[in-house]
Amino acid sequence: MTDVIWLPSPAKINLFLHICGQYPNGYHNLQTLFQLLDVGDEIGFAVHDRATIELKTPMAGVAEQDNLIIKAAKALQIHTGSNCGAAIFVKKHLPMGGGIGGGSSNAATVLLALNAFWKLNLPLTELMDIATTIGADVPVFIRGKTGFAEGIGEIITPMDIPEQWYLVANPGVHVSTPDIFQHPDLPRNTQMIKAHEYSFESTRNDCQNLVCNLQGKVAKLLQWLVHYAPSRMTGTGASVFAVFNNKHEAQNVLRQLPNEFKGFVAKGTQTSVLHTKLEDILRAS
Incomplete structure (x- = not known):
């Protein structure tokens, strides 16, 4: 098998979270400050020229079709028409359902990594559009900057805050x-x-x-x-x-x-x- 390339999938915390209203479609109008952390999961990639996406380390209690890692890889394939594929491995360190962005960060790592390894060269703005269809917190990990977020979390303004x-x-x-x-x-x-x-x-x-x-x-x-x-x-x-x-x-x-x-x-x-x-x-x- 091709060598596995490992990348970090960092956690985040919401330094605050205000619910400022609700849209007709049921989504909420939020304001939050996403603080990225230097700790997270690890995701490994072995890319190949077959259009198959395999998650080599399934997660207990999560059906493969519901896994954001698979959703992200397939969304990128469909968006670009790419015939490339990958075997994906996960070392899970973050608790699931913990509010620190584990699944969303995993999805963003997949989009950024495969965009690079498949040589698709999509700009961050286009990757963020794909990310929004996967989950509300995914775009902040695509942008990769601590940021003040509004809307459903997709309107992000990078923001410098003291290192803590x-x-x-x-x-x-x-x-x-x-x-x-x-x-x-x-x-x-x-x-x-x-x-x-x-x-x-x-x-x-x-x-x-x-x-x-x-x-x-x-x-x-x-x-x-x-x-x-x-x-x-x-x-x-x-x-x-x-x-x-x-x-x-x-x-x-x-x-x-x-x-x-x-x-x-x-x-x-x-x-x-x-x-x-x-x-x-x-x-x-």
């Missing part, structure tokens, strides 16, 4: 994003802000109270974490995060994390580690 460290922790429960967005108790009328008005202290996650009411373990984890640093749920959960100024402080709290929870420490990045790695590979080839 994050302890990201998961309570071991799964939160269904569709269930949260369809819930009658979800706030949907938060006033919109401008990107330059953002501060952590003046924003919140509009899904947090609802999820805490539905999932006691999320509430318990947040109550523990907030004693150490400013803390918040990311996305629709279930993961939460705390903000630190340095790696040492974050790792010190991670060592104290109760055994019932799992967590990791990551640095916020302005540019995706995937984009950096892919550029290095292409420059060397």
